[in-house]
Amino acid sequence: MSNAIQDLDIDRDKQKLRIWLRLLKISRQMEAEIRERLRVEFHTTLPRFDVLAALYRETDGMKMSALSSALMVSNGNVTGIIERLVSDGYVVRVPVSEDRRAMVVKLTPTGEKEFLHMAKIHEGWIASMLDSLDAKDADILVELLDNVQIKGAKTL
Amino acid sequence: MSNAIQDLDIDRDKQKLRIWLRLLKISRQMEAEIRERLRVEFHTTLPRFDVLAALYRETDGMKMSALSSALMVSNGNVTGIIERLVSDGYVVRVPVSEDRRAMVVKLTPTGEKEFLHMAKIHEGWIASMLDSLDAKDADILVELLDNVQIKGAKTL
DNA sequence: ATAAATTATTTCAAGCTTAAAATTTTAAAT
DNA sequence: ATTTAAAATTTTAAGCTTGAAATAATTTAT
Numbered sequence: 001m002s003n004a005i006q007d008l009d010i011d012r013d014k015q016k017l018r019i020w021l022r023l024l025k026i027s028r029q030m031e032a033e034i035r036e037r038l039r040v041e042f043h044t045t046l047p048r049f050d051v052l053a054a055l056y057r058e059t060d061g062m063k064m065s066a067l068s069s070a071l072m073v074s075n076g077n078v079t080g081i082i083e084r085l086v087s088d089g090y091v092v093r094v095p096v097s098e099d100r101r102a103m104v105v106k107l108t109p110t111g112e113k114e115f116l117h118m119a120k121i122h123e124g125w126i127a128s129m130l131d132s133l134d135a136k137d138a139d140i141l142v143e144l145l146d147n148v149q150i151k152g153a154k155t156l
Numbered sequence: 157m158s159n160a161i162q163d164l165d166i167d168r169d170k171q172k173l174r175i176w177l178r179l180l181k182i183s184r185q186m187e188a189e190i191r192e193r194l195r196v197e198f199h200t201t202l203p204r205f206d207v208l209a210a211l212y213r214e215t216d217g218m219k220m221s222a223l224s225s226a227l228m229v230s231n232g233n234v235t236g237i238i239e240r241l242v243s244d245g246y247v248v249r250v251p252v253s254e255d256r257r258a259m260v261v262k263l264t265p266t267g268e269k270e271f272l273h274m275a276k277i278h279e280g281w282i283a284s285m286l287d288s289l290d291a292k293d294a295d296i297l298v299e300l301l302d303n304v305q306i307k308g309a310k311t312l
Numbered sequence: 313a314t315a316a317a318t319t320a321t322t323t324c325a326a327g328c329t330t331a332a333a334a335t336t337t338t339a340a341a342t
Numbered sequence: 343a344t345t346t347a348a349a350a351t352t353t354t355a356a357g358c359t360t361g362a363a364a365t366a367a368t369t370t371a372t
Contacts, residue, residue: 013283015294020186020282022301027183028228029306030176035360047328065350072184077329079352084327101337101350126176127169132305138171144297145178149288153189191330203358221320233359235322240357257320257367 030129037125042118047073047081049122052090052107052115061094061106090114186285193281198274203229203237205278208246208263208271217250217262246270 035046054070055062062070068078082105085091090111096102107115133141191202210226211218218226224234238261241247246267252258263271289297 012291012294013279015291015298016283016286016289017279019286019289019294019298019301022298023179023183024187026301026304026306027179031180032228033306033308039361045327063350064352072188073328074330075351076331076353080328099338099350101335103351123169123173127172129306129308130172130175130304131307132303133172133175135168135171137300137303138168138175140296141300142171142175142178144293144300145175145182147288147293148182148286150182150185150189150285151287152285153185195331201357219320220322229358230360231321232323232361236358255320255368257365259321 030126033129034122034125038118038122041121044118047071047077048085049115049118051078051081051085052111053119055091055105055107056112056115056119061104063096063102063104065102067105085111186282189285190278190281194274194278197277200274203227203233204241205271205274207234207237207241208267209275211247211261211263212268212271212275217260219252219258219260221258223261241267 031046038044038046038049050071051067054067058066064075064078064082067082068075071078082091082093086093090108092106092108094104094106096104130138187202194200194202194205206227207223210223214222220231220234220238223238224231227234238247238249242249246264248262248264250260250262252260286294
């Protein structure tokens with residue numbers, strides 16, 4: 001490979017790195033803000049919110065393993081979060097009759113009500129945080145992001 | 157406000173939410189992959205790598221408070237990470253003569269050498285993960301991301 | 313000079329997170 | 343039928359993370 005082409009590759013690598021660092025900064029800023037608001041407004045945490053959101057989409061409930069793979073976190077992690085949600089009455093564990101190893105987790109009516117309340121307000125937070133983005137840029141961004149494929153990573 | 161305009165606002169909110177969810181998915185996928193590779197290849201963690209990266213940029217070292225605000229994490233968090241880096245010989249704590257409350261943290265030669273080694277390989281990981289992004293789209297994306305301002309969040 | 317407020321850092325308790333090991337149950341192979 | 347392998351989940355140990363409280367030192371106000 002010629003030196004000129006090698007230099008181009010290095011520049012490309014640096015540009016990808018820049019994209020990653022910028023992506024990381026934005027998502028960390030937004031995540032920190034969301035965590036803070038969930039804590040102050042709703043006395044809850046992002047992992048708990050994520051679990052409720054996943055369960056809301058599945059009316060019939062989810063197995064522990066389905067939850068952990070949907071959220072891309074470890075099994076043991078979900079165990080702990082569910083324990084706390086159960087003791088708060090937002091979620092129930094139901095044994096699966098066909099498979100005595102498995103547990104299905106479902107939202108309680110209380111959990112569903114609480115999630116819907118939070119989700120509505122949460123959507124407003126996101127919109128206000130991304131206020132600087134005009135409709136045209138948002139269209140381009142959504143298109144670009146939808147087409148990004150992370151090579152080497154598990155595809156959720 | 158007319159119903160038609162209200163509907164547009166709701167659509168805009170949903171689009172912002174979609175951008176956020178997509179952004180979050182990408183950064184979590186990449187972060188998970190990077191954490192995994194740091195663990196397997198270098199027996200280290202992302203927070204430790206982040207601290208080394210911050211210290212590498214500041215030859216004269218950083219105070220604990222400067223580190224925690226640069227990384228957008230709590231003071232107590234940095235305390236623990238630095239403790240482990242010190243016991244591994246990658247970092248030293250130097251008392252500040254003018255202010256007996258403060259501590260300056262610096263890379264040791266070992267820490268710098270180790271960081272440079274990892275950083276070079278890390279850059280390659282990022283580039284390969286974002287391989288699906290062609291140069292043209294990468295240009296547009298970097299431009300868009302650079303202009304995003306997160307309203308209501310602390311600006312790093 | 314003294315008191316009060318601020319700043320730098322650490323400690324603490326609680327929760328999040330992971331990988332690895334252990335349990336229990338189911339399925340497959342012999 | 344028995345053994346073996348695979349799957350679902352929990353437990354455990356270690357590290358990350360936070361907010362709040364505690365310490366210690368500096369700065370500001372009186």
